[in-house]
Amino acid sequence: MIFTLKIWRQKNASDKGGLVTYKAEDISPDSSFFEMLDQLNQQLIAKGEDPVAFDHDCREGICGTCSLYINGRPHGPLKGTTTCQLHMRSFRNGETIYVEPWRCGAFPVIKDLIVDRSAFDTIIQAGGYVSVNSGGIPDANTIPVPKLDADTAFDAAACIGCGACVASCPNASAMLFVGAKVSHLALLPQGRVEAEHRVQKMVATMDSLGFGNCSNTYACEAECPKEIAVTNIARMNREFLAAKIFAEKEKQISFTL
Amino acid sequence: MDRSERRTLSSITGKVIMALAGLFLVVFLLVHLGINLLLLADDGGRAFTGAATFMATNPVIRIAEVVLFGGFLIHMMFGVGVSIRNRRSRPVRYQHKSKSETSPLSKYMLHSGIIVFIFLVLHFIDFYFIKVGLVAPPAGIERHDFYHRSLLLFADKGYSAVYLVGFLFLGFHLNHAVQAAFQTIGMNHSKYIDGIKVFSMLYAIIVAGGFMTIPLWFILFR
Numbered sequence: 001m002i003f004t005l006k007i008w009r010q011k012n013a014s015d016k017g018g019l020v021t022y023k024a025e026d027i028s029p030d031s032s033f034f035e036m037l038d039q040l041n042q043q044l045i046a047k048g049e050d051p052v053a054f055d056h057d058c059r060e061g062i063c064g065t066c067s068l069y070i071n072g073r074p075h076g077p078l079k080g081t082t083t084c085q086l087h088m089r090s091f092r093n094g095e096t097i098y099v100e101p102w103r104c105g106a107f108p109v110i111k112d113l114i115v116d117r118s119a120f121d122t123i124i125q126a127g128g129y130v131s132v133n134s135g136g137i138p139d140a141n142t143i144p145v146p147k148l149d150a151d152t153a154f155d156a157a158a159c160i161g162c163g164a165c166v167a168s169c170p171n172a173s174a175m176l177f178v179g180a181k182v183s184h185l186a187l188l189p190q191g192r193v194e195a196e197h198r199v200q201k202m203v204a205t206m207d208s209l210g211f212g213n214c215s216n217t218y219a220c221e222a223e224c225p226k227e228i229a230v231t232n233i234a235r236m237n238r239e240f241l242a243a244k245i246f247a248e249k250e251k252q253i254s255f256t257l
Numbered sequence: 258m259d260r261s262e263r264r265t266l267s268s269i270t271g272k273v274i275m276a277l278a279g280l281f282l283v284v285f286l287l288v289h290l291g292i293n294l295l296l297l298a299d300d301g302g303r304a305f306t307g308a309a310t311f312m313a314t315n316p317v318i319r320i321a322e323v324v325l326f327g328g329f330l331i332h333m334m335f336g337v338g339v340s341i342r343n344r345r346s347r348p349v350r351y352q353h354k355s356k357s358e359t360s361p362l363s364k365y366m367l368h369s370g371i372i373v374f375i376f377l378v379l380h381f382i383d384f385y386f387i388k389v390g391l392v393a394p395p396a397g398i399e400r401h402d403f404y405h406r407s408l409l410l411f412a413d414k415g416y417s418a419v420y421l422v423g424f425l426f427l428g429f430h431l432n433h434a435v436q437a438a439f440q441t442i443g444m445n446h447s448k449y450i451d452g453i454k455v456f457s458m459l460y461a462i463i464v465a466g467g468f469m470t471i472p473l474w475f476i477l478f479r
């Protein structure tokens with residue numbers, strides 16, 4: 001197969017950057033999107049040019065490292081699929097393919113297609129954990145969890161933190177990601193203990209990083225490779241409002257309303 | 258809170274206030290529609306004038322009116338504020354147009370809202386300013402006579418067209434707005450969300466359609 005690629009090239013964070021056109025020829029329909037880019041990069045290297053920088057790690061859809069905004073959609077045209085799991089047979093022969101980095105003020109471009117997603121780490125550090133004292137290993141099943149809660153929590157926990165929700169959102173809002181993390185822990189007894197504190201802390205951190213406000217367009221749900229549902233955002237809003245209205249005032253920290 | 262500005266209200270609280278103000282307006286629209294539909298009664302305006310006089314004189318309604326203006330103001334201020342913040346959160350935009358599937362018309366809430374706002378301004382000039390005496394009523398019509406004022410306005414095809422367009426866009430706004438407001442206040446559950454979406458669409462059709470029936474009725478049957 002042959003393709004015309006329009007790829008965002010940007011030397012570094014302060015470079016202005018722009019789209020550069022490349023021809024990709026002799027591409028197998030069974031090669032993955034990244035194998036196609038690898039092939040292109042080999043040609044660039046042979047010519048002594050700088051290869052296209054893009055993020056990837058597991059290449060099996062579980063780590064959340066890959067990104068790419070392909071023809072106006074994060075992770076490309078296939079529903080419920082990460083870019084690393086996308087194959088060239090999903091495109092028409094001869095198609096022009098636009099490849100851009102995630103766009104969000106909180107995700108600055110580092111080089112070419114790579115963005116800095118540490119804003120997500122900052123949000124997780126604010127409360128996306130359960131505090132456990134070290135010691136002996138507790139017996140399994142000492143804390144019963146209803147099957148339905150376990151399943152719902154697991155669906156939320158499937159979020160791989162890729163940031164496609166932010167990339168697709170017209171407002172660059174991180175509500176699906178934060179909603180998934182808040183829900184995943186709030187649904188389990190181990191996470192319940194710190195739930196009120198967690199949701200306030202994570203939302204305050206999210207707000208401080210410059211993500212947009214949710215306006216319920218649901219582009220995130222449509223584009224999430226793990227098909228995280230927007231019911232998780234509603235659950236976060238419920239948790240948040242309940243915490244604001246009913247939670248005890250905390251001694252050390254005060255949260256904005 | 259290092260990278261960006263500190264804020265007085267969190268994003269979620271802001272959106273909840275906006276949604277609650279919006280839901281208040283949603284209830285108000287039903288009352289307003291109910292009264293306006295009395296215009297269609299073939300009684301020379303007796304029922305309509307009765308209702309309008311009640312709304313203009315009842316002390317409880319007088320207080321409700323202030324709350325109503327507050328509701329509009331809060332809704333619009335937050336709507337515009339949220340939209341500005343949202344635009345800023347993506348300083349460099351994509352080259353390729355977004356192809357992501359979204360809830361119908363949800364991306365155009367500010368646009369439909371602004372059209373509704375323009376209509377509201379006209380509506381204020383035509384009715385409220387005359388009522389409070391800021392604008393002189395047209396010749397031969399008394400300041401509180403909303404019935405004949407309406408008949409006169411609807412007799413004008415241009416005015417009726419503006420009215421119809423205004424409500425068409427209100428319908429677009431409401432179709433997304435009502436179900437979105439439930440999501441914002443946290444009421445999204447797989448058990449009933451489909452029902453809420455149907456309700457939202459029906460409400461939009463009934464309210465926008467109901468208001469639009471009035472000029473159409475005058476054009477077609479009077």
Ligand code: HEM
Binds near residue numbers: 214215275366371
């Ligand atoms: C009678 C008139 C109106 C009613 C009943 C109404 C109702 C609503 C409701 C219920 C929402 C959903 C809130 C949510 O997303 O949770 C909404 C959203 C919105 N409204 Fe209105 N509205 C009206 C007029 C206006 C006007 C005049 C503006 C002018 C600026 C406006 C701007 C917006 C915007 C920008 C949104 C989307 C906000 C967002 O989610 O980001 N609305 N409206």
Ligand code: SF4
Binds near residue numbers: 159160162165227
């Ligand atoms: S919610 Fe979905 S799109 Fe967003 S970070 Fe998690 S896996 Fe990626």
Ligand code: FES
Binds near residue numbers: 055061065066085
């Ligand atoms: S590279 Fe790990 S999810 Fe794509």
